[in-house]
Amino acid sequence: PMLNFPDKVVDGIRILQYLLGAEECLIGIEDNKPEAILAMRQALRNQDTAEVVRIPTHYPSGGEKQLIRILTGKEVPSAGLPAQLGIICHNVGTAAAIADAVLTGRPLISRLVTTTGEGVAQPCNLEVLIGTPAGELIEQAGGYTDAASGLIYGGPMMGFRLSTDQIPITKGGNCLLLPSVAESPPPESARACIRCSRCADVCPVQLLPQQMYWYARAKELEKAQDYNLFDCIECGCCSHVCPSHIPLVHYFRYAKTESWEQEEERRRSEHAKMRHDFRLARMQRMEAERKARLRKKKEDLAKKPAKGKAAAKDPKKAAIEAAQKRVAAKKAANKNSQKNTDHLQPAQQAQIDAAEQRRQQAEPVEEAPPASGGIENDPELQEIFKQETSSHFAT
Template sequence: MPDYPKPAWDFHGGLHIDGHKSESLATPLREAKIPASLTLPLQQHIGLAAEPVVQVGDEVLKGQLIARASDYVSANLHAPTSGRVTEIAERPIAHPSGLSAQCVVIQSDGQDRWTELPEPIADFREADPADLRERLRWAGIVGLGGAVFPTNVKTNTTGRTVDTLIINAAECEPYITCDDRLMRDHPGDVIDGALILQHIVSAARVLIGIEDNKPEAIAALQADIDTRGLDEVKLVVVPSKYPSGGEKQLIYLLTGIEVPSRGLPLEVGILCQNVATSAAIADAVLRGRPLISRIVTLTGKGIRQPGNLRVTIGTPIRDLVEEMGGYTGQAHRLIMGGPMMGFALGSDELPVVKGSNCFIAASREEIPDPLAASPCIRCGECVKVCPAQLLPQQLYWYARSRDFDKTQDHSLFDCIECGCCAYVCPANIPLVHYYRFAKTEIWAGERERGKADHARRRHEFHEARLKRLEEERQARLRKKKEALGKKSAAGGDPKKAAIEAAMKRVAAKKAAQGQEPSPEQARDQEKEA
């Protein structure tokens, strides 16, 4: 491994873990077969699920929009191949809790015919950034590093100046090599995407952060940068240390700037994007293609021929495993993502989604069954490795005793769930699990509080409205009485006047009741309130 100049900054903690990268890098990138049936979850991104724009029975072409973003933070979904929509229904999806969700199922016609695509924007430097962002929105591009946040939203700088664009090529998790493969085989796409992003946010410079365990990728990118003579694009090689690919960690490594706690990089003039996202952006802008495929690593001792595949979104994992020669018989656990932050899948029949970067079919030796946890002895190993500089042992203590206020005092929400603490814990405590539990409990509590507040406001408004109506009625009656009093004082038959008054009272009462708004009106009023 060549020596690279060390970056000037280093984040606290982190781990040096065996990379296990070579296994899946031994074979070149291959194209996976398009399966007979593709399952496309409507939600493959952060935000609201997309709304289907096709119906069961519709013929679709490759690249045709099948579900559109239902909100600002949502993402379009396109048909990954041509065929017929056979179902729009709940299907099991790749989710940590093994949930099901609405999916569009497409039966491939085997012809893989493209729909009419939008014009490429070859001269993107002349294009309006808003048009480019619109193109990203159309293409359904989301962060492919795992966060799957809609890219057109992330690149909306809302008037803030972006000084530095950072391309995250660290790929710090063990086993995953899809970004490495992409950079080796398609360095031009990565750089194109970076330049497009740079233009969109008008960043002064572009830094590409990459770990030193990828010399081939480094060489490929550097060669591309040199041929184009790009002065404003710099490749920064960082030492291999997990989690250098954490957004805040990489930003600190490259710039020495700490992204404020619970804040966004934009606040410090930085935008960070993953390399695979960058390549997808190049595809969308320069070729007018939506995001319908991605590179996926298949590795682990449970897979016969580990390697990387270009995979059509919606392909069942099982098909990919078959493509790699099938299971070895050692496959004991299936992980999507890396072994540190990825989640275990219960079945291999789930479809590949935009965020699927890696599948590990791990043997019992690679990923042993969790050992029984024993009590925390507060040894402080976790403090040494926490890249967020938290006190994991204290957070654990408070999460365990459901003292959620205290967990927030100890900055629970700065936890990036990288898992370093649990990795080093001599008591084998699933620490991250406790933090996730505390976070979800706090969110649930906040939702409950929100609901309760809403109900209380409604109730108060309801009371106020009843009071107002009663006052109005009283006022009206008083006026009538006064008017009547004046009349009777002016003379006339007192008996007749009394009957008249009684009838008026009844009429007034009726009128008052009639004025009482219907429940729908009341709700509208409350909404306005």
């Protein structure tokens, strides 16, 4: 983009500066790209808040943390972000895409991809839609040559070998490399580490690759992380210089992926446990609420009859109970008392019988009917009445 669309890159830089409130913008360009430096300086001639800085061509100076250190002298802390230092680092492709999105409304649907190596007939830069198969780019670049020994997606140091060209170009893809055998000889078989420390000498992040390799190989991932595994930028320098041809970066990628998976698994199980605990608490709360409702219902039921007992009670039942109580009381009172009908003479008994007969023939005394129903319709009440009256006459 710097050579072909420098103005678009500058527009993107201005938008970014406005959005981020950035006071200063440094554009680092390696000193082996003089045309790009010239094009960008010309595009920036009216800008005083952005400046092109020529940096030494030294792999991997394009890495985010390395570039920040070269341009500002500041070191991004381990496991930290540049934003913690008040710095945001973007590449020029992102700046051009931002200008497209903001100024023309065109979303990020294409990438500039370099198709190069002795294995392709006409190496070139192609702007292709994201999702285009790698094979179509190679076709556009004149197709395969007899020297092609493989296909690498990405740069020579950090790229991935592809087993087929029917792989789509993704948003992060920037290079398709078709090297010859001379450019990328097949990897030799790995031998044991001889502790030469060459890997540590070349590491741009000052890590100890041999230690990380040791623990990654033993699947002791936590110990590998103790050696700042996640600060590794996978630049491949250590693998490149290793005299034992140990594919160190592969071990580090494996250890990182495995650590992420373990972390994800731990996070998932924590989430599941949290959901289980929450469900348990919810069930307990619902059970407690149900019991409280039942208890309240019982209490309400227990209170209701006590409150309106007299009013709520069936008047017929009340009359029966009262009569039964009176009968029982009278029976109890009469039990031990001497009756004047004991030891009657036959004549006296005859007199009583005659009186009883007269009483039965006499008009019944009209009594006030109970609140609901009458004694004449209720055999139970009549029986009680009979008992009560016979008991009365017996005394």
